[in-house]
Amino acid sequence: MLSIHSVSSLDLVSKWMGESEKLVSNLFQMARDNAPSIIFIDEIDSLCGQQGEGNESEASRHIKTELLVQMQGVGSDDQKVLVLAATNTPYALDQVHLGDTPHNLTESDFEHLAHKTEGFSGSDIAVCVKDVLFEPVRQTRDAKFFKKNSSDMWVPCEPTERGVV
Structure with missing residues (x-):
């Protein structure tokens, strides 16, 4: 029988040193003990913001580390545990790896890329x-050949193009 463990990110935070990591570890152990299981974490964005954010506390880094440690191997057939997470800020997740890089991607472009990268990790x-x-x-x-573009910048080109240098 499928076991579902639903928690809010606030359920995993404690003011006591090391207690949050224990709560995360216990959640995953309970899910493994009752496999097949689903762990649902609501408001994951408040628990796991982007790494390197200026306001990230030492406790927050410890919780993230414990989550990553516990998620090692999750989803494999031998563990039979699936982790789902929800966020209130999906717009912040779409462009995490693009940063401030200018682009002209549309919402449908992002959807297409999401389908093409199914199963990829954030690192991938x-x-x-x-x-x-x-x-x-x-x-x-x-490049061995260049020409000036409309912005008067030198760009790589084919040797047969007009204005090639």
Whole structure:
């Protein structure tokens, strides 16, 4: 029988040192003991904001670390535990790895990318974004021919194009 463990992020926070980590560990252990299980964490954004935020406390870093440790192997067939999380700020999650990088992606572009990257971790997506962002640098580095564009900037081009240098 499927076991469901539903908690709010506030249920996992304690003012006592080390208690939050114990609460997270106990939640995952209970889910493993009662597998197959689903762990649902509401308001995950308040518990796990972006790393490196200026207002991130030492306690918050410890909770994030414990969550990541406990999630190792979750979702594999031998553990039979699934973690679902909800956020009140999905708009903050869409562009986490783009940062302030200018782009003209639409909502449907993000949906298409989400389908193409199903199963990717946040780290996998960060690598993809960085790879795409550096593509112009690689093209410029490897280019042998250049021409001026409409902004009067030199850009890589094919040797057969007009105005090639």
